[in-house]
Structures are given as structure tokens and as C-alpha cells.
Amino acid sequence: MDTTDTTHGGSETDRPVLEYPFHRPSAVEVPTVYEELRGKCPVAHVRLPTGDEGYVVTRYDDVRTVLADARFSRAATISPEAPQLTPTPPVPGSLFTTDAPEHTRLRRLVSREFTARRVQNMRPRIQELTDGLLDEMEKLDGPVDLNTALAFPLPVMVICELLGVPFEDRDRFREWSDAFVSITAHTPEEMAAQRQQMIGYLGELVKRKREEPTDDLMGALVVASDEEGSLNEYELIVMAATILVAGHETTVSMIGKIVLTLLRHPEQMDMLREHPEKLDHAIEELLRVNPIGDGGPLRITLEDVEVGGTLIPKGSAVLAAVCSANQDPDRFPGAQANEFDPERPEAVHHVAFGHGPHFCVGAALARAELQIVISSLLNRFPGLRLAEEVGSLELTTGMMVHGLKTLPVTW
Secondary structure (H helix, E strand, C coil), rough: CCCCCCCCCHHHHHHEEEECCCCCCCCCCCCCCHHHHHHHCCCEECCCCCCCCEEECCCHHHHHHHCCCEEHHHHHHHHCCCCCCCCCCCCCCCHHHHHCHHHHHHHHHHHHHCCCHHHHHHHHHHHHHHHHHHHHHCCCCCCCEEEHHCHHHHHHHHHHHHCCHHHHHHHHHHHHHHHHHHHCCCCCHHHHHHHHHHHHHHHHHHHHHHCCCCCCCCHHHHHHHHHCCCCHHHHHHHHHHHHHEEEEEEEEHHHHHHHHHHCCCCCHHHHHCCCCCHHHHHHHHHHHHCCCCCCCEEEEECCEEEEEEEEECCCCEEEEEEHCCCCCCCCCCCCCCCCCCCCCCHHHHCCCCCCHCCCCCCCCHHHHHHHHHHHHHHHHHCCCCCCCCCCHCCEECCCCCCCCCEEEEEE
16 A cells, blocks of 8 residues: 655645555454554545544554644534544533543543542452353353353443443443444444433433432442532433443453453463463553554544644544554564563553543553453463464454454363
């Protein structure tokens, strides 16, 4: 693919318009075009699935700028005139579609309840849930789909307990969540219908929380709404939907992809069994090399902004390619930037959880789940291995979050 060099003052007319999302060559590789774009065209002009045009930013420093700079707005994405990534506009009033000071207010409320202490207090319960799922998995004769046995049920169990949502409705959550993070996998009508069902369900749950108060996160948010007036009814329901979707969808995908990376590096699995104290750092590297999607949520420029030598006009759609930033050799030198190195010193500087005001509010919970799941798997199944060739594995398509369709393992 030929990408004209625009790093040093290349004009807009010189620039090819690329189709986004970019093609992934396999389940274990990011789109190969990112390497070329970082070198020749760090701000790429793209056509989105809706037909609207926008820009994809690919270098680490530039991605951090887009993620943190207030000139790149999330709130502006809800405007009918704004270019869109998906045919169904984003839900207004959420953590994902507000800017300061509204976003600051909402985030402060959820952060007050979604604390490090609450997550720390949940660790024994996460371990208990993990052990229970592994007990059931151990009873089966391989091969077993790790997604079905562990990667999907655990994050859903955890977020349901945290929020105070009935786990028996988990299959419905999956359908609703998929619609929330869909790009082209659902029709606009399907996306709208699934969103409306989820909002209706959570509205009923809020009523029950009022009648029978609970000490879970959703119960605390109901109190913040009713006693303090900190959230109106709509904001309360949208906040719950945001946490429910974001709190498990990404972790489900990440568990499978991290386990696959380890299975492809059995010598590193052995090293981590022998040196469990290195696991936490290895998790950071695994987060770096395993993107959950191609880019962060869409942003709209509030004024003309120059990034990477390219002038992006006011009102433009911009995507910060986190997966490209996390494999930028200028930030992650040494071993190949796209290769897993569990002792890579720079791993902690990844932007898998974002950067700036919209840094993932659930990062501590995701880390806790990953640390517990991976350490438990390593200890319980020393013979864990893939039951199929890597080349036969596939990722989901048409979604903002890319997960493995299946992950067959045996031991």
C-alpha cells in the first residue's frame, strides 16, 4: 500500500483516503498498515463505515495528545451534523459522550464509589468466582472453549456483583453490550432496539433499588441521585449502562487474547510460574501487545488543530489508534515493539486504558481480574495448551472491541 509522506508539510490533496477499519491479517496481528502509517503518514485520512471521512492518528505521542487535549471533543459526537463512526449516534450524557465540566462531575461521582478500596475488597470474591469456574472446567474432557468456560462468565459475574445486577440475566447483557459496541455487525434498527431494551431494564432495576436499598455500586448511585441530587434519572440509568457494558465487554476480550499470547510463548508461561512476582508487570506488557480495538472512541475537533505535521480542520472526526501507539518502536524500543516481552521496562507506559480525563475508570478492576485469572490458570493447568492451530482462530468483526470467537484449549 502506498501512503504519501505527509509528515513534513504534505498537503491534504496528496493524501490517499483509506477505508477504516483496516484489515487484520490474523487473530494475533494488528493491521500491518499501522507500521507504514507511523513512518510515512502519521495522521491518515480515512473513510468511516458510515461514509463520513475522518482522521486516524497512529504515533504514540500524537495519540496521547488526542486522548488528553480538550480540543478533541467527545461531547461533539452527539451533534446531528458531526461525522459518525456508526450509523446509530452515540448515547448522550454518558462518560463517553461528555466533556468537562459535565464529564468531570459524572466521573467524580462514579470514582467516589468505584474506589481502589472497593476493588481491593472484591479480590477474594473474584478469586472465589475464578476458582469455581476452573473447578467446573477441570471436570471436563478437553478441548474446552476457554471463552465459554472462563473469559465470558467471569467478568460478567464480577460486574454484576459490583453493580448489583442479577447474574441470571447475563445472556441479555451480552446481546445488549454487543449492540452498544457494534460498528457494522448490527443494523441501525437492531442497535437502537437493543439499547432501548437495556435502558428499560436498568430503569426497572433502579426502581427496585429504591424500594430495597443495597450497598453495591448501583445502590450507591441511586442514593447519590435521590438524596444528593447529584444525578438525574436519565444520567443514573446511562451511568449504569456504561459501567455494565464497559466493565465486562473489554475484559472478556482481553482475557482470551492474553491467554492466547501466553500459549504462544510457553517458555514465558514457565517463567511466570517460577517467578509469580513478575506477573503484574507481565500483565502490563500483555495489555500493551493485545489491543481490544483499533482506536479509542471517536472525537470531534472543536477548532483547527495541527497534529504530527498535519492540520486537522475544525469539525473533523478523529480516532486515536491506541493499538498502533502501543506498538510504536519510538516509545517501546529494544525487542520488536509488536512482540511480547514480559520484562520490557517501558510496558507500563502503554495507553491500553486511555490517557487524560477519559482514562478508564475501571482500570484497577480490570487489572485485578487479569492478575487473578492468569495466575490461577498458570497454577491450576500447568499443561495448558492450544487445541487448534493459531491460524484457525478468528476474531469477531464489525465491532469496536475485537475478541476471539473461540479459544479451544486442552491440558
